[in-house]
Amino acid sequence: MVKVGLLLRLEAKPGKEADVADFLTKALPLILAEADTTAWFGLQVGPSTFGIFDAFPHEAGRDAHITGKVADLLRATWTDMLSCPPIIEKASILAAKLPES
Structure with a gap:
């Protein structure tokens, strides 16, 4: 059961949309190695607006993900590709439907 999550909004600088999309795609293998990241989604919701939603079974898993x-990688590169700091x-x-493991 997932109990906590993170929602990030990422706004790409003009001309950096492909870089943000690439960042999200390349992040997946790192996410797969995180035992307590139960669900993770890299999203594009507009031409230059992207996001991340992830879910965890407990605070410790979320804290491990944040560090x-x-x-x-996001902290090291956001100024190159985002027009403002990520909104986290x-x-x-409260409720979730996930595939059974």
Whole structure:
């Protein structure tokens, strides 16, 4: 059961949309290595607007993700590809449907 999540909004600089899409695609193998990241989605919701939603079974999993490799990579590269800092919101998950493992 997932109980907590993160919702990030990423706004690409003009001409950097492909870089943000590439970042999200290349992040997946790093996410797959995170045992407590139960669900992770890299999203594009507009021409220059992207997002990430991820879900975790507990706070410790979310905390590990926030200090993990993808977060480090985003912190190191966001000024090159985003027009403003990522908007990051912590979420409590009230209901979820996930594939059975």
